[in-house]
Amino acid sequence: MWKKIWKKLLVGTLIPIILAFLAGAGVLTWYFFIRETPRSVFEDTIAAARQRNVEDFKGRFSTASVRALESSWSGETSGRGGSWISMMEGILDKNGGPPELLDEEIVEQRATLKVRLEERRRTIFFIKDDGDWRIDLLVGIDAGLSDEARKAQKTTASTPEDAKKEEELLEEPKKEGWWK
Numbered sequence: 484m485w486k487k488i489w490k491k492l493l494v495g496t497l498i499p500i501i502l503a504f505l506a507g508a509g510v511l512t513w514y515f516f517i518r519e520t521p522r523s524v525f526e527d528t529i530a531a532a533r534q535r536n537v538e539d540f541k542g543r544f545s546t547a548s549v550r551a552l553e554s555s556w557s558g559e560t561s562g563r564g565g566s567w568i569s570m571m572e573g574i575l576d577k578n579g580g581p582p583e584l585l586d587e588e589i590v591e592q593r594a595t596l597k598v599r600l601e602e603r604r605r606t607i608f609f610i611k612d613d614g615d616w617r618i619d620l621l622v623g624i625d626a627g628l629s630d631e632a633r634k635a636q637k638t639t640a641s642t643p644e645d646a647k648k649e650e651e652l653l654e655e656p657k658k659e660g661w662w663k
Contacts, residue, residue, distance in 0.1 A: 521594040521609040522587050524616045529581040532571035540571055545610050545617040552620065576601050593622075 524543055531540035541549060556566040575581060582600035594609040594616065608622040 519616055520587065521589065521596050521607075521616045522584060524609065524618070525584065525596055525598075525607060528618065529574060532574050533579065533581070535568065535571065537567045537571075541567055543618055545612040545619045545621075547612075548618065548620040574600070593619075 528540060528543040531543065544552075552566070552570075582598040582605070585597040585599060585604070587596050588594060592611040596607045596609065598605050598607060608619045609616050610619040610622070611617075612619075
């Protein structure tokens, strides 16, 4: 009699534990190997750039970024994919190697990925576009433009000490997109 009770108890607790373990393993597998992250999108972008696959490379950018880029390029270069090829070359070092991927930060529908390319740190901006992470060049261009405008401002300091402080602030490194 005790054997039957013990068997039922063992089977009744062991099966749920095994099922929970398998479910946990599935979730961990999805989280670490399957789900799309800004880092994985950028790694795929690098792979497409190394293979010179224009369509795959272009598919890694937000819809608004693609529209803005293609409308700014002349018809002659964009028709043959020439400008996309220039973009591909811009994310690889002089020898065709990938940048070093550093920190990734995700905040709701936006993310940044810090990379180092040829000893310069750069920031790549991402946005959720139709549920998928895509590179958002528009944020990076805005950051670069506002940085240039900030550096171009004349000092408004009334004393030499204040002028020196303003000058030091203007020289601080700011976020930089990979295309600079």
